[in-house]
Amino acid sequence: MNNFAKIIEVQRGDMKFAYVQNDEINYLELFDQFLAEEGHHELLDPSDKLERYTYLIDHNESKFIFKIDGGIEHRLERRLIAKITGDFYFNLIRKLAKISLDNADIAYELYLVAFDQKTKRHYMIFNFIEGRSLKWEEMKEYGEQVKNCIEKLHSYNLVSNDIHGGNFILTPEGKIKAIDLTNSGFIWLTKANDAIELKERFDIKIKVPFFAMPIKKFTHGFKRLSRKIRGKED
Structure with a gap:
């Protein structure tokens, strides 16, 4: 059962993580498993944007969406706003966790966000609806x-x-x-x-x-x- 009140943030080398505490699934291990098998999963809705991919993962009879976003924002105003408001995906996981905690049931659930500070790639693990x-x-x-x-x-x-x-x-x-x-x-x-x-x-x-x-x-x-x-x- 998920405990959406608990978002854990850790740094591992060049990689920064925020993930939901879960009593049954270790999302860090799921992330590592995906990277080890990248290219062997079903690719969903290939994007026309460079370095943006969405995969379907089967794990212990559950389905997850794994998204990679390597897009770099070049618009100055967007970059300035991000500096003020914080990282888009790290803010998103906190807000979606609050929705899940309130049992609002109006959107997808985001379980893990990772940011590679060297490559500027974001990685996300969502639930499959x-x-x-x-x-x-x-x-x-x-x-x-x-x-x-x-x-x-x-x-x-x-x-x-x-x-x-x-x-x-x-x-x-x-x-x-x-x-x-x-x-x-x-x-x-x-x-x-x-x-x-x-x-x-x-x-x-x-x-x-x-x-x-x-x-x-x-x-x-x-x-x-x-x-x-x-x-x-x-």
């Missing part, structure tokens, strides 16, 4: 669940920032869970992105910070105008 992605037309059908899911995520200062069916999993029990979350940058503004996308694409209304919505509506309008001036499709 049984089910399928929502189809575009199903977003309205499950609109109330989607709305509750996003509003709860916002209460933990997590956002989607890319609202579409592929970022929501429908479990065999009929439960909606969010994947591919964001927790960096100016979250109070990014919450408005979720609200705008939900309203414009699926006519779903959610609550967001009061001043965030008019600011985001202005910037969205400005971007659309800029694209039209440049002759690009919206």
